[in-house]
Amino acid sequence: MRIGFTGLGTMGGPAALNLIKGGHDLTVCDLDRNRAEEHLALGAKWAETPAAAAQAADIVFTMVFGPKQIEQVAGGDDGLRSAMSAGQVWVDMTTNKPAFVRELAATFAENGVQLIDAPVTGAVDGARTGNMPQFAGGDEATVARIRPVMELMGPLHYMGPSGSGSVTKLASNQLWAIHATAMGEALVMAVKSGVDLSRAWDALKIGASESWCMHHDAPSVFAGHYDPSFTLDLCQKDLGLIVEACDDAGTAAPATRLVCTQFEAAREKYGGDKGELHVVKLEEDNAGVSLRLDGDWVPHWEK
Structure with a gap:
C-alpha cells in the first residue's frame, strides 16, 4: 500500500520502519528531517508537510505529542483536512482526548475519510521489534481491512x-502510572527494612505483585537512568488526559489523582525532561535509599 506517516519520534520512527520492511511504499514527515535518515535510506520518500505525506496515500498514520499537535497536523493549508479525500483512511496513534477523536472522526467522515484512533503501548523495544500493541477504535470493517498493515507494527x-x-490507552497508562509509583514504594520499603534488593525483585515479579512494570521497568531504576525514552513531561500530559477522562466519566479515581501529584512532584524536583521513572527516584530520595543494583541492564530501546 501507499502510506503516509507523520511523526517519527521515539515510537513513531521505529514503527514506520516496520512498515517499510513489510514492503509498503512510505512517505514520511516530521519536524526534524534528521529523524528520517534511516527511513529514506530504506527507500521512503520525504514530505515537507502532513498534507504532502497524505496525498495519494491509501492509509495515513500519525503519531505526535498530543491533542494540540494533532490539531495542527489536521488543520490548516498544510494539514490532513486539506489533502485527504473519500476512500482514504487516517490512523492516529497519538495518545489523545476521546472526545476530540470523535469530533475529528465526524469532521473527516464528511469527506468520506475514515478515522481510526489506535494509540499504542509497549515501549520502544516493542516499537523496534514489531511488538507494539495498538488499541483501535472506529469502523470495525475498516480496521479489519487494514489489519495486515497495522500488524506489521x-x-x-x-x-x-x-x-x-x-x-483504552488512557486506562492502560493510568494503570502503568499507578504501578510505577507503587513499585518504587514497595522496593524502597523492602530495602530499607533490610531485604536484599535482588531477592526482593525476584519475589515481587511473581504472585499477586507481578506486573509488566516490575519486569520491564525495574531494570531502568537499577541502572539509574530511569528510562529517558519517555519523559516526565509526557507522563504529566498523559495523566492530565487521564484525569480529564475520569472527570468526563464521573469516576472518583482517588489513586489516580494521588499518583498524578507524585509525578508532578518528581517533575518539579528533577525537571520535565527527565525519565519517567524519576517518580521512583522521588521515593528513594525521600527515604534515603538507593535502588542501584549491579547487572548488565541493557536499555530496552537498544534491544
Whole structure:
C-alpha cells in the first residue's frame, strides 16, 4: 500500500520502519528531517508537510505529542483536512482526548475519510521489534481491512466505536502510572527494612505483585537512568488526559489523582525532561535509599 506517516519520534520512527520492511511504499514527515535518515535510506520518500505525506496515500498514520499537535497536523493549508479525500483512511496513534477523536472522526467522515484512533503501548523495544500493541477504535470493517498493515507494527486490538481506542490507552497508562509509583514504594520499603534488593525483585515479579512494570521497568531504576525514552513531561500530559477522562466519566479515581501529584512532584524536583521513572527516584530520595543494583541492564530501546 501507499502510506503516509507523520511523526517519527521515539515510537513513531521505529514503527514506520516496520512498515517499510513489510514492503509498503512510505512517505514520511516530521519536524526534524534528521529523524528520517534511516527511513529514506530504506527507500521512503520525504514530505515537507502532513498534507504532502497524505496525498495519494491509501492509509495515513500519525503519531505526535498530543491533542494540540494533532490539531495542527489536521488543520490548516498544510494539514490532513486539506489533502485527504473519500476512500482514504487516517490512523492516529497519538495518545489523545476521546472526545476530540470523535469530533475529528465526524469532521473527516464528511469527506468520506475514515478515522481510526489506535494509540499504542509497549515501549520502544516493542516499537523496534514489531511488538507494539495498538488499541483501535472506529469502523470495525475498516480496521479489519487494514489489519495486515497495522500488524506489521504489533498486535492489534479492536476496542469498539470511535474514541474507544483512546479510552483504552488512557486506562492502560493510568494503570502503568499507578504501578510505577507503587513499585518504587514497595522496593524502597523492602530495602530499607533490610531485604536484599535482588531477592526482593525476584519475589515481587511473581504472585499477586507481578506486573509488566516490575519486569520491564525495574531494570531502568537499577541502572539509574530511569528510562529517558519517555519523559516526565509526557507522563504529566498523559495523566492530565487521564484525569480529564475520569472527570468526563464521573469516576472518583482517588489513586489516580494521588499518583498524578507524585509525578508532578518528581517533575518539579528533577525537571520535565527527565525519565519517567524519576517518580521512583522521588521515593528513594525521600527515604534515603538507593535502588542501584549491579547487572548488565541493557536499555530496552537498544534491544
